[in-house]
Amino acid sequence: MSNEISTKVNEISQFIVIYIGEEQYGIDIRYIDNIVRMQQITRVPKVPNYLKGVINIRGEVIPVMSLRLKMELDEDEITKDTRIIILKLNQHEPIGLIVDSVKEVVNINMSEVEKVTFDTKDDRTSYVQGIAKQNEDLISLLDLGTVLQE
Amino acid sequence: MDVSQYLDIFLDETKEHLQNLNTQVLELEQDSENMDTVNEIFRAAHSLKGMAGTMGYKRMQNLTHDMENVFSEVRTGTIKVNANMIDVLFQCLDALEAYLAAIQETADEGDNDNEPLIKELNKILETKEDPNAKKEEAKEAESKDVKEEAISWTQIEFKPEEHKNLDAARSANKKIYGVSVKVQDSCLLKAARAFLVFKAVEETGEIIAANPSIQEIEDEHFGSEFALIVASEAELDTIIKAIESVSEIAGAKGAIYEETEESKANAASDIAASVAPAKNEVVKKEENAAPATKPSEKKAGTKPQVNRTVRVDIEKLDVLMNLVSELIIAKNSLVSSATNSENNTTFNEQIEYLESVTTNLHESVMKVRMVPIESVVNKFPRMIRDISKKLNKQMELYMTGEETELDRTVVDEIGDPLMHLLRNSADHGLESAEVRIARGKPEVGSIFLDAYQDGNNVVIEVRDDGNGIDTEVVKNKAIERGLITEEQASVMEDDEIINMLFLPSFSTAKKVSDVSGRGVGLDVVKSKIEALSGEVEVKTRLGEGSTFIIRLPLTLAIIQALMVVVGGEKYAISLGGIQTIEDITAEDIKTVQSKEVIHLRGTVIPLIRLDQILDVESTHNPEENMVVVIVKKGDKLAGLIVDELIGQQEIVIKSMGKYINKCKFISGATILGDGEIALILDANALI
Numbered sequence: 132m133s134n135e136i137s138t139k140v141n142e143i144s145q146f147i148v149i150y151i152g153e154e155q156y157g158i159d160i161r162y163i164d165n166i167v168r169m170q171q172i173t174r175v176p177k178v179p180n181y182l183k184g185v186i187n188i189r190g191e192v193i194p195v196m197s198l199r200l201k202m203e204l205d206e207d208e209i210t211k212d213t214r215i216i217i218l219k220l221n222q223h224e225p226i227g228l229i230v231d232s233v234k235e236v237v238n239i240n241m242s243e244v245e246k247v248t249f250d251t252k253d254d255r256t257s258y259v260q261g262i263a264k265q266n267e268d269l270i271s272l273l274d275l276g277t278v279l280q281e
Numbered sequence: 282m283d284v285s286q287y288l289d290i291f292l293d294e295t296k297e298h299l300q301n302l303n304t305q306v307l308e309l310e311q312d313s314e315n316m317d318t319v320n321e322i323f324r325a326a327h328s329l330k331g332m333a334g335t336m337g338y339k340r341m342q343n344l345t346h347d348m349e350n351v352f353s354e355v356r357t358g359t360i361k362v363n364a365n366m367i368d369v370l371f372q373c374l375d376a377l378e379a380y381l382a383a384i385q386e387t388a389d390e391g392d393n394d395n396e397p398l399i400k401e402l403n404k405i406l407e408t409k410e411d412p413n414a415k416k417e418e419a420k421e422a423e424s425k426d427v428k429e430e431a432i433s434w435t436q437i438e439f440k441p442e443e444h445k446n447l448d449a450a451r452s453a454n455k456k457i458y459g460v461s462v463k464v465q466d467s468c469l470l471k472a473a474r475a476f477l478v479f480k481a482v483e484e485t486g487e488i489i490a491a492n493p494s495i496q497e498i499e500d501e502h503f504g505s506e507f508a509l510i511v512a513s514e515a516e517l518d519t520i521i522k523a524i525e526s527v528s529e530i531a532g533a534k535g536a537i538y539e540e541t542e543e544s545k546a547n548a549a550s551d552i553a554a555s556v557a558p559a560k561n562e563v564v565k566k567e568e569n570a571a572p573a574t575k576p577s578e579k580k581a582g583t584k585p586q587v588n589r590t591v592r593v594d595i596e597k598l599d600v601l602m603n604l605v606s607e608l609i610i611a612k613n614s615l616v617s618s619a620t621n622s623e624n625n626t627t628f629n630e631q632i633e634y635l636e637s638v639t640t641n642l643h644e645s646v647m648k649v650r651m652v653p654i655e656s657v658v659n660k661f662p663r664m665i666r667d668i669s670k671k672l673n674k675q676m677e678l679y680m681t682g683e684e685t686e687l688d689r690t691v692v693d694e695i696g697d698p699l700m701h702l703l704r705n706s707a708d709h710g711l712e713s714a715e716v717r718i719a720r721g722k723p724e725v726g727s728i729f730l731d732a733y734q735d736g737n738n739v740v741i742e743v744r745d746d747g748n749g750i751d752t753e754v755v756k757n758k759a760i761e762r763g764l765i766t767e768e769q770a771s772v773m774e775d776d777e778i779i780n781m782l783f784l785p786s787f788s789t790a791k792k793v794s795d796v797s798g799r800g801v802g803l804d805v806v807k808s809k810i811e812a813l814s815g816e817v818e819v820k821t822r823l824g825e826g827s828t829f830i831i832r833l834p835l836t837l838a839i840i841q842a843l844m845v846v847v848g849g850e851k852y853a854i855s856l857g858g859i860q861t862i863e864d865i866t867a868e869d870i871k872t873v874q875s876k877e878v879i880h881l882r883g884t885v886i887p888l889i890r891l892d893q894i895l896d897v898e899s900t901h902n903p904e905e906n907m908v909v910v911i912v913k914k915g916d917k918l919a920g921l922i923v924d925e926l927i928g929q930q931e932i933v934i935k936s937m938g939k940y941i942n943k944c945k946f947i948s949g950a951t952i953l954g955d956g957e958i959a960l961i962l963d964a965n966a967l968i
Binding site: 171177187 | 850894895896897935936937938939940941942943944947949950952956957958959960
């Protein structure tokens with residue numbers, strides 16, 4: 132029996148489903164450190180527009196990025212459902228993502244994820260590593276590596 | 282037997298020994314008669330051999346063993362130190378460093394047997410005079426010598442108390458045996474085997490004395506044999522069997538111990554001689570104590586990458602301990618007064634006390650992290666010597682301020698850039714002997730490395746009295762490479778031209794040599810130093826020499842800062858760079874070369890409007906006077922215009938992460954008392 136770890140085999144990963152506008156996106160739960168409510172963001176000068184600034188989480192200064200602006204959509208509308216998801220990838224320092232709202236945690240079978248087939252000229256699509264179907268909805272699974280790239 | 286867990290320690294200690302050896306051999310070159318240096322080298326080589334043997338690195342062990350042989354002869358005066366030996370020694374040290382590098386990469390020392398080197402060492406050994414007589418003296422002179430000797434228990438000399446024990450055992454009617462134990466040649470941890478032998482013997486008897494002494498056996502300072510005097514009620518055979526049942530013991534033999542006249546006489550003289558072994562033991566104890574004070578912060582990892590340990594003075598740790606206790610006391614008193622909410626004044630007093638204790642505590646911890654740059658710069662003299670030989674230019678390195686301390690992480694990183702700057706000075710800066718004499722300079726070129734503290738920074742200067750940087754050559758090279766055009770070149774200032782040296786792939790060397798010329802140097806130097814939040818500056822005079830000035834912050838995580846408001850946002854400016862705060866009117870601002878300046882007490886100071894730099898709208902009323910913060914860097918001044926001042930505060934510097942820290946003049950963030958975040962302005966980057 133081969134010992135290879137293949138993502139084609141029935142591997143179930145957990146994702147947090149978030150809303151950006153009408154669309155649902157999934158973020159791999161392994162990289163999520165914390166989800167906090169929207170709070171005062173301190174602006175940092177001379178940074179790209181999608182970096183909104185920094186926030187204070189229990190004594191740590193954590194930068195915050197607007198997922199909407201990164202994906203070149205409109206500015207965030209802050210509501211009582213807006214959340215900041217604090218991500219912690221291995222090589223990176225923590226960073227927060229502003230999302231419209233957080234829906235739920237889902238279990239997704241990686242072998243049922245469909246690869247994206249948009250035209251590759253569109254930058255936005257490279258942020259998505261695949262599309263999963265959950266009941267009637269389509270969830271775009273975010274590729275955090277490219278989202279957090281400079 | 283798994284020794285891989287000791288790999289980290291082995292690498293650390295071997296590096297230290299090698300460094301020490303380098304320094305010592307250099308000193309030996311200057312002063313070949315100095316017995317202290319020779320002894321130091323012998324001891325270091327010996328330790329290296331022991332460690333290499335324990336870890337199973339046979340080639341290292343062999344090489345150090347041969348080095349040790351040579352040194353043993355030097356110690357007894359049968360061989361004199363000469364230039365050839367020094368060269369061979371340096372080659373040996375290089376070979377050992379190569380082994381060490383291989384071990385660090387692959388946990389294996391590699392295949393290089395270094396035959397030619399060993400031959401050289403043996404050749405040196407053959408030049409010694411009168412081998413036999415001197416060898417005897419060498420054997421007796423050195424109690425730590427690990428040469429193969431047949432050690433017999435008849436030679437054991439008793440110390441006074443051992444003699445007492447012997448007599449006590451006799452009167453208790455125990456049998457006294459002398460036993461020789463031979464450890465297998467292939468055994469690695471002889472001390473451990475010896476210990477097991479001791480245990481085996483002590484199950485049936487008592488060890489009265491040993492040769493070499495028990496301490497020395499435990500430190501593995503014996504060849505493959507040692508001898509014991511045992512008092513026991515059991516039969517000799519039982520004891521021999523017990524010893525031989527310990528694995529890796531080749532054999533044991535013994536007999537009833539007869540106290541001969543000789544040994545009695547020896548006992549008497551031994552009292553005088555016992556002063557000497559006692560001293561050796563004290564020395565050994567000191568050597569053991571030094572590594573014990575090392576609190577190692579090891580990073581968990583399979584391959585030992587960078588050394589993450591710091592050697593800390595016990596005193597510093599004591600101070601730290603005291604402060605932590607004071608902190609606990611302060612906390613306790615706060616807790617009690619919190620429940621006891623009667624007295625408001627004592628509460629304030631306690632808060633003040635807490636403040637002072639935490640400030641002291643912070644300072645102490647910072648001091649613990651500080652390491653003198655000596656550990657980095659002490660390998661430079663050797664490097665300069667090697668370069669001097671290679672380039673055939675005579676040069677001397679003069680260093681001052683080696684005791685200047687820097688944070689441990691900074692010290693690690695600063696070594697390479699400094700090495701490169703020194704190489705540059707040696708290769709490009711210093712002229713050849715003929716040119717120097719023609720210019721009236723002394724034939725021996727001088728390179729100076731000075732380190733000192735300046736305010737909140739540590740400054741390291743690399744200076745040479747060579748040719749200086751020829752801006753024409755630099756200009757032409759830049760034009761040649763297409764980095765600038767002729768017209769651009771003609772309007773460029775001298776310092777702009779010199780700054781081009783820091784661009785990637787820039788090199789003015791005519792040909793690529795082993796020492797320099799590949800053009801990877803200065804830009805790497807600059808980026809490494811900037812990564813440490815420092816900066817590099819060049820001052821040069823054609824024909825007279827150049828100076829590279831490196832400025833590094835004394836990485837303090839807590840600083841005194843001035844809090845200001847610009848455009849409704851709070852910012853902190855480190856107090857260290859602030860000279861004065863001025864109140865100026867709009868009329869005071871003059872314009873020079875289309876830049877705003879003020880004339881303050883005789884000096885013209887350029888102004889920087891922070892609201893413009895930080896992309897905010899100033900909330901300042903143009904009718905009123907403006908607040909200007911005058912900051913200083915080296916000998917340059919600048920005035921920062923802010924909207925208002927809040928006050929002075931001690932703040933904790935928090936890193937914002939590389940992701941968002943794109944601003945050169947924002948050095949971090951801090952969290953204020955109310956949870957709000959204020960960004961920290963780096964005044965140095967603004968000037």
